[in-house]
Amino acid sequence: MTILSDPRGTMPMRSGIGEADYGTPKSTSDVMVSVTIDGETHVVPEGTSVMRAAGEAGCDIPKLCATDSLQPFGSCRMCIIEIDGRRGTPASCTTPVEDGMVVRTQTAKVAKLRKNVMELYISDHPLDCLTCSANGDCELQDMAGVAGLREVRYGMDGKNHLDAPTDSSNPYFSFDESKCIVCNRCVRACDEVQGTLALTIEGRGFNSKVSPGGLNFLSSECVSCGACVQACPTATLQEKSVIDLGMPTRTVQTTCAYCGVGCSFNAELRGDELVRMVPTKTGGANEGHSCVKGRFAWGYASHSDRITKPMLREKITDEWREVSWDEAIQYTATKLKAIQEKYGDNSIGGITSSRCTNEEIFVVQKMIRAAFGNNNVDTCARVCHSPTGYGLSTTYGTSAGTQDFKSVANSDVIVVIGANPTDAHPVFASRMKRRIREGANLIVIDPRKIDLVESAHIKADHHLQLQPGTNVAVINAIAHVIATEGLIDEEFVAERCDPGPFNRWRKFIELPENSPEVVEAQSGVPAETIRQAARLYATGKNAAIYYGLGVTEHSQGSTMVMGMANLAMATGNIGRDGVGVNPLRGQNNVQGACDMGSFPHELSGYRHVSDNAVREQFEMLWDVKLMSDPGMRIPNMFDNAISGEFRGLFVHGEDIAQSDPNTKHVEHALTSMDLVVVQDLFLNETSKFAHVFLPGTSFLEKDGTFTNAERRINRVRPVMAAKNGKQEWQIICELAQAMGYEMHYDNAAQIMDEIAAITPTFKGVSFAMLDEVGSVQWPCNDAAPTGTPIMHVDGFVRGQGQFMETPFVPTEERSNRKFPLLLTTGRILSQYNVGAQTRRTANVTWHPEDILEIHESDAALRGIVDGQKIAVSSRIGETILTALVSERVPAGVVHTTFHHPTSGANVVTTEYSDWATNCPEFKVTAVEIRPADSSAAPTNTLESVLTKA
Amino acid sequence: MDISILTRMAGDIERNVPIHEETYLRISEHLVKFWTPKMRSDFYKHVTANREDFSETLNKVVDELRAKANA
Amino acid sequence: MTKVFVPMDSAALSMGANEVAQAISEHAAKNGLDVTIVRNGSRGMLWLEPLVEVETPAGRVGYANVSADQIPELLSAGLLNGDSHDSCLGIVEELEILRNQTRITFARVGIIDPLSLVEYESHGGLKGLRNAIAMSPAQVVAEVTDSGLRGRGGAGFPAGIKWNTVLNTESDQKYICCNADEGDSGTFADRMLMEGDPFTLIEGMIIAGIAVGATEGLIYVRSEYPHAIDVLNQAIAIANENKLLGDSVLGSGFKFKLEVRVGAGSYVCGEETAMLESLEGKRGMVRAKPPIPALVGLFGKPTVINNVMTLAAVPMILADGAASYQTFGVDRSRGTQVFQLAGNILRGGIVELPFGITLGELVDTIGGGTYSGRPIKTVQIGGPLGAYLGTESWDVQMGYESLAEVGGMLGHGGIVVFDDTVNMAKQARFAMEFCAEESCGKCTPCRIGSTRGVEVIDRIVAGEDQAKNLELLEDLCEVMTDGSLCAMGGLTPLPVRSALKLFPADFGIKVEVK
Structure with missing residues (x-):
């Protein structure tokens, strides 16, 4: 396959199909050795295989079982070579070069052997190349050509697998055993790349066959990450979309729009039709790996539910009316201005979307600050990672994780707190699992027995199975052990941290109230387990903390983030490869949304609106006067809406009515407003309360950048034309202009140029630069022109590291006689967030509804059995879910997801929130459950809200 | 915004900021940094009208807010 | 008291040795005879089993092919005195077939009670180990190198060189793995030694451990050897009790742990890298080399892998010196x-x-x-x-x-x-069939080639296109020999080619074989 270029893209992209494959992984050795291959001498790092050395020198050696994402295997015997002074014909994939080695890759002897090997392969392979779905993308076909095979002298009547069945159980790919050459690439990809170990070879000798274990792929342990499909050199494991549509003809490199890992993909198309998404090996975040969502669940973008025309209605009880863009924008602008005239400048605001590009977000917040003339802008990070921003900027000076994803490969102790990476951040989880299989220690702090606690070849050294709501107590106890057992890295602290706060912290943390023995009673974690985990973290060389919403979505979310930051500083685990404190971000661009100035108190680059010098720069550039006081946070907007002060809201790509806590309260707020504008792909829970619906673009249509959890700015390139006819930033600009503020860009690149001009951490970033280098991690500026993979290397961004005291203040949401169970929420692999995207794909195969996990004893007590419909009630509301009796949750704790609007998990969540950032306390709700007689709808249905309003 | 919400928010902050001689300063800084001017002034009015219902710290916080506003 | 030796070697057991021992014991009890039955290993003369021996002042007198129902008769004929009988062989040690042998590795097999550490020591056991303890590891390795001992598993790689590689590789953990997956047809030496003199193997492994700095040993025994597994486990328990194994071998400060692991019936697990995979709990699939196991072996650590016969030769080499072994x-x-x-x-x-x-x-x-x-x-x-x-x-x-x-x-x-009744075409076909049956399935020449080999031989025998198919068979043999990952596929052509070359007529070949 030739190198393809995309007419829309700005750079030539290599196709996943034709992406260079050097057969074996790159050697990381610094020692160089010299090798002569077919008469030419090359210098390569020690440990490089002969195959790779030859490939890099442009002298490809035939291969079938080798691919550079996997360790060499040496089974296909196509890559045999001759080495001067050595007997026989060794495989070039498993033979490392040695200094002075003389290799011959093309001799009569190896040519004959390769041809004879190929003859054996083809004697057990269907001869249907012309009608095969992999025609043109088949390594077996290519190698048969290279070997010059012209005849199969064995005939095709011998023993064979040509009648072997095809397993089509997986919704996205099929397994046609008759085409399998047993190269083991799929099995090895599942082991080495994904780490699920779902596949194996069954039988031996001629009967060897790939098996997912059990009945078929769908019923197996397979997580549909696609690694096996990608690794397969033939049509054996093939995307069904390729079987249906045929081989793609062009490729555009872009970035996945699901979680905060931000995987790079090649979108492979025929014309304007997307055929498949293939992870790119050059993608910094994923390095060629993917998960079921990014790899396969992109069909929602062309789902028939997509709204592509603007719509209006006077009252939310009216029918929607399709209108022209002009009318929609004029209507919205007029209405917003009218509200402001009547209720004041502060009576409207907007919410930016973490699903959108940096450029779109920047423009939305600019519209609010400049055209609305207030700081009433907030973002969905409010409800997920706002405590990360607060906690890490207070202690370190930067609102972001400290490491790149690659860093975990150098970790010796990995601590996972309140995160479930195998479900929520699967591609990063695979990196993590690989390191754990290599021998790194693992500590899991989570109320649930998540997969990482124990799965194939993975076992946590310590699982601190704490009661929901006691994170801070546990992190304090760990710090207490470190402080009182002399495990503090005194040298690091003296050199890098502010001594005053440190000494105060030390005094605080050494208090007996923070001892593991006291905390055991609060958290339920045995004191000895806490002590052992603390010692391991402090003494196990490179220790790294990875955390998720189980840390932030608590009344003490910010305190917990600071507690972890303290721990890393106290043990010197900051500022180098393999260590650090790292949030696992939920949404594709939640980092970017925060970076772009989406918070009511901050301009882009985390600079407070009260900073006159900064504000003046913006005022100059934007030619407008900006407010110097913070605006409203999302919950403030809701509260003010209910009290009548806040009357108009622009919601950019976020379904607040489903994703925010206490649904009843949110719906009350939405029905209280005069104008709700929703910009999104689909009608959703929030749009039920909207007056204007502005259709948005899917990530396949966007042009811009996403910033992932490791601060990596990735390009998002338009794969196809915008279905709504406009880029979202254009819509925003038109709205701002309709409101009287001049705002115009020719293209998205200009928006990034403006971001770079006004944001010091983005100074060196431009589309041209990203197209050249692929991606870059901010800060990217004169001091770090190629970006910053690891932060705080020579010193903290804020100067000296700031220890913060972290007193444990138990949440007021506690279990009691009426609500004796604690409900906590989480994610599942196949679904994403509120499910707007994944529910519109075949991913529903795996998770058709939200499930309530409940411990056996709690279920038994209430006469609840597996699969039964149950009513879950809190003091806020009640909803119906299906029970799953599970050992993953301890007694007294129940767990669910919020992927499906029908179950409405947030109907029951409360108004409690993080003290510093008002991030909702999603992770702790006192509930009671009972068998439900019928699948009654949640108590506060739309109808009930509307009648009350 | 309902004053009970502001009171609850302020109470949450007070409970979570470690007790030191400058605690009230930290809390007032927090309110200046994150609260809208209207939230601050509503809270000021409410606390000054019901001083005995609020802790010494929160009383000092609102005094500090006023002092800052006048500065 | 009279000592009577009844072998408990599997070969003797299959010929009724247990019943013989039982009969002797019953009759002795009934007739008030003072008899002690020792269950020894086999002398190796399997056509004489069960070979019952009686200790007499003149030496151990043997009775061949004894059956249980013969016991009353033999006892009345004076078996306990070594009296003559049709089945009496006279003094066993003086049998020409034994006298003509040079028993070094098998010096004690058939003679001692396999589970008597005292007898083991009184018959020269532990001398090698004691010598080794007194030497430096490098000296022990040098002794093995100088003896000229080569791997008895088949490859014939010099044992001392392998040991030296492991000795000189830095690692926090090293292993000694004994390959006792004796799967070749017509082989049983490993089994007989493990059943008849297990301490020799244990001593050899301890010496290897001391020599290369390994503290853990594993014996990989095929599941088809239940008696050997049983004897080894008992012997290891005795060795542990007597501080021959454990934290300080014979009080030397050297640590050595030993364990038996049982295979799962795969021939290819006798291939050393497949054996390592199996020992690690994985599917018995061959690993590509390099890296060699001496550098990256069990669980990625430097590992000595030797056959039972190789390790069992070591105690004598250390006891009598390299020069002594070298002379043979x-x-x-x-x-x-x-x-x-x-x-x-x-x-x-x-x-x-x-x-x-x-x-x-x-x-x-x-x-x-x-x-x-x-x-x-x-x-x-x-x-x-x-x-x-x-x-x-x-x-x-x-x-x-x-x-x-x-x-x-x-x-x-x-x-x-x-x-002369054997049909060599059938034998050649069998070689390919065997390979097809036992191939691990990893490399293509072995996985597919062996199956095709059977088909091509069938076509040749059937007289189909003989010249073309003979050329194809030759090509196949070449690709299997030169292209296979391990010796399994690599050696399969040996019996095929040799059968074809020596006995073309058995294949019905009319054309000339190259």
Whole structure:
């Protein structure tokens, strides 16, 4: 396959199909050795295989079982070579070069052997190349050509697998055993790349066959990450979309729009039709790996539910009316201005979307600050990672994780707190699992027995199975052990941290109230387990903390983030490869949304609106006067809406009515407003309360950048034309202009140029630069022109590291006689967030509804059995879910997801929130459950809200 | 915004900021940094009208807010 | 008190040795005879089993092919005194077949109670280990190197060089793995040693551990050897109790732990890297080399992998010195080889002799020709994947290089004899079938080639397109030999090619074979 270029893209992209494959992984050795291959001498790092050395020198050696994402295997015997002074014909994939080695890759002897090997392969392979779905993308076909095979002298009547069945159980790919050459690439990809170990070879000798274990792929342990499909050199494991549509003809490199890992993909198309998404090996975040969502669940973008025309209605009880863009924008602008005239400048605001590009977000917040003339802008990070921003900027000076994803490969102790990476951040989880299989220690702090606690070849050294709501107590106890057992890295602290706060912290943390023995009673974690985990973290060389919403979505979310930051500083685990404190971000661009100035108190680059010098720069550039006081946070907007002060809201790509806590309260707020504008792909829970619906673009249509959890700015390139006819930033600009503020860009690149001009951490970033280098991690500026993979290397961004005291203040949401169970929420692999995207794909195969996990004893007590419909009630509301009796949750704790609007998990969540950032306390709700007689709808249905309003 | 919400928010902050001689300063800084001017002034009015219902710290916080506003 | 020896070797057991022992004990009790029954290993003369021996002042007198129902008769005939009888062999040690052997590795097998550490020591055991403890690790390795001991598993790699590699590789953990997956047809020396003198193997492994700095040993025994597994486990328990194994071997401060691991019935797990995979709990699939196991072995750590016979030769080498062992043998094949005579042979069993004896002497003189009495047509040496040799190779000296010169290989030293009724086309087909059955399935030449081999041989025998199919078979043999990942596929062509070359008529071949 030739190198393809995309007419829309700005750079030539290599196709996943034709992406260079050097057969074996790159050697990381610094020692160089010299090798002569077919008469030419090359210098390569020690440990490089002969195959790779030859490939890099442009002298490809035939291969079938080798691919550079996997360790060499040496089974296909196509890559045999001759080495001067050595007997026989060794495989070039498993033979490392040695200094002075003389290799011959093309001799009569190896040519004959390769041809004879190929003859054996083809004697057990269907001869249907012309009608095969992999025609043109088949390594077996290519190698048969290279070997010059012209005849199969064995005939095709011998023993064979040509009648072997095809397993089509997986919704996205099929397994046609008759085409399998047993190269083991799929099995090895599942082991080495994904780490699920779902596949194996069954039988031996001629009967060897790939098996997912059990009945078929769908019923197996397979997580549909696609690694096996990608690794397969033939049509054996093939995307069904390729079987249906045929081989793609062009490729555009872009970035996945699901979680905060931000995987790079090649979108492979025929014309304007997307055929498949293939992870790119050059993608910094994923390095060629993917998960079921990014790899396969992109069909929602062309789902028939997509709204592509603007719509209006006077009252939310009216029918929607399709209108022209002009009318929609004029209507919205007029209405917003009218509200402001009547209720004041502060009576409207907007919410930016973490699903959108940096450029779109920047423009939305600019519209609010400049055209609305207030700081009433907030973002969905409010409800997920706002405590990360607060906690890490207070202690370190930067609102972001400290490491790149690659860093975990150098970790010796990995601590996972309140995160479930195998479900929520699967591609990063695979990196993590690989390191754990290599021998790194693992500590899991989570109320649930998540997969990482124990799965194939993975076992946590310590699982601190704490009661929901006691994170801070546990992190304090760990710090207490470190402080009182002399495990503090005194040298690091003296050199890098502010001594005053440190000494105060030390005094605080050494208090007996923070001892593991006291905390055991609060958290339920045995004191000895806490002590052992603390010692391991402090003494196990490179220790790294990875955390998720189980840390932030608590009344003490910010305190917990600071507690972890303290721990890393106290043990010197900051500022180098393999260590650090790292949030696992939920949404594709939640980092970017925060970076772009989406918070009511901050301009882009985390600079407070009260900073006159900064504000003046913006005022100059934007030619407008900006407010110097913070605006409203999302919950403030809701509260003010209910009290009548806040009357108009622009919601950019976020379904607040489903994703925010206490649904009843949110719906009350939405029905209280005069104008709700929703910009999104689909009608959703929030749009039920909207007056204007502005259709948005899917990530396949966007042009811009996403910033992932490791601060990596990735390009998002338009794969196809915008279905709504406009880029979202254009819509925003038109709205701002309709409101009287001049705002115009020719293209998205200009928006990034403006971001770079006004944001010091983005100074060196431009589309041209990203197209050249692929991606870059901010800060990217004169001091770090190629970006910053690891932060705080020579010193903290804020100067000296700031220890913060972290007193444990138990949440007021506690279990009691009426609500004796604690409900906590989480994610599942196949679904994403509120499910707007994944529910519109075949991913529903795996998770058709939200499930309530409940411990056996709690279920038994209430006469609840597996699969039964149950009513879950809190003091806020009640909803119906299906029970799953599970050992993953301890007694007294129940767990669910919020992927499906029908179950409405947030109907029951409360108004409690993080003290510093008002991030909702999603992770702790006192509930009671009972068998439900019928699948009654949640108590506060739309109808009930509307009648009350 | 309902004053009970502001009171609850302020109470949450007070409970979570470690007790030191400058605690009230930290809390007032927090309110200046994150609260809208209207939230601050509503809270000021409410606390000054019901001083005995609020802790010494929160009383000092609102005094500090006023002092800052006048500065 | 009279000591009566009844072997508990599997071969003797299969011939009713347990029943014999039981009968002796019952009759002795009934008749008030003061008899102690010792369950020894086998002397290796399997055609004489059950071979009951009685200790007499003149020496141990043997009675051949004893059956339980013969016991009353034998006892009344004076068995306990070593009196003569039709089945009496006289003094066993003086039997010509034993006198002519050089028993070094098998010095104690059949003589002592396998589970008596006291007898083991009184028969020269532990001397090598004590010497080794007194030497530096490098000296121990040097001793093994100087002895000329080569791997007895088949490859014949010098043991000392392998040990030296492991010795010189830095690691926090090293392993000694004993390959006791004795799967070749016609081989049973490993089993007989493990059943008949397990302490020799244990001592050899401890010495290896001390020599290379390994503290853990594993013996990988095939599941088809339940008696050997049982004896080894008992012997290891005794060794642990007596501080021969454990934290301080014989009080030396050297630590050595030993464990038996049982295979799962796969021939290819006798291949060292497949064995490592199996030991790690994975599917028994061959690993590509490099890296060699001496550098990256079990669980990625430097590992000595030796066959039972190799490790069992070590105690004597350390006891008597490299020079002593070196004196035996020819050329680069030093010391003794435990030959196993099997198949259609009159006197099957174990014969330990210095390298250099001719094939003809072994098969005809010692083995006594075929069991059937018909002329010998061919022998297969080195297991199912060894070459067939005809009587024209009778003068070849048994040794690694000398056998290779005539296209053969010593392998594990098993010799299977066939008389003139054998059809060599069937044997060639069997080799391919065996490979197809036992291939791990990793590399293509072995996985697909063996199946195609069966088909091509069938076509040749059926007379289909013989010239073309013979060329194809030759190409297949070439790609299997040069292209296979391990010796499994690599050696399969040996019996095929040799059968074809020596006995083309059996294939119904009308054309000339190249």
